[in-house]
Amino acid sequence: xxxxxxxxxxxxxxxxxxxxxxxxxxxxxxxxxxxxxxxxxxxxxxxxxxxxxxxxxxxxxxxxxxxxxxxxxxxxxxxxxxxxxxxxxxxxxxxxxxxxxxxxxxxxxxxxxxxxxxxxxxxxxxxxxxxxxxxxxxxxxxxxxxxxxxxxxx
Numbered sequence: 259x260x261x262x263x264x265x266x267x268x269x270x271x272x273x274x275x276x277x278x279x280x281x282x283x284x285x286x287x288x289x290x291x292x293x294x295x296x297x298x299x300x301x302x303x304x305x306x307x308x309x310x311x312x313x314x315x316x317x318x319x320x321x322x323x324x325x326x327x328x329x330x331x332x333x334x335x336x337x338x339x340x341x342x343x344x345x346x347x348x349x350x351x352x353x354x355x356x357x358x359x360x361x362x363x364x365x366x367x368x369x370x371x372x373x374x375x376x377x378x379x380x381x382x383x384x385x386x387x388x389x390x391x392x393x394x395x396x397x398x399x400x401x402x403x404x405x406x407x408x409x410x411x412x
């Protein structure tokens with residue numbers, strides 16, 4: 259799938275948690291690529307709240323401050339929370355992550371970034387129109403095809 263400055267990349271709570279908790283990791287770098295305008299970062303209000311809750315409960319010292327800075331500095335496209343009946347359509351397969359897949363699909367994002375391997379496998383097996391990848395997989399397999407890749411790497 260082609261990737262460029264208009265590509266929509268939906269971040270789930272696990273990837274946001276990792277970006278705030280590990281500021282030198284792949285998730286944080288991928289957010290920075292979005293901050294620099296090479297991709298368009300997408301989230302839902304529920305994902306932002308879930309990430310914040312998880313950081314407060316389980317984050318390392320300084321993670322909450324970094325999370326707040328990350329949210330303030332990233333030009334996120336915040337998609338509307340999907341209607342309950344849409345979320346219910348995905349509950350049988352995606353259980354507690356049904357709201358995430360419903361929001362990602364509703365935003366028409368091409369990619370969903372997650373570090374939850376079970377969630378990633380469920381998405382891949384579902385045949386839905388979104389590609390689920392870990393930050394590492396995205397950085398290694400997709401980003402090199404970006405027309406501005408040399409500039410991104412510098």
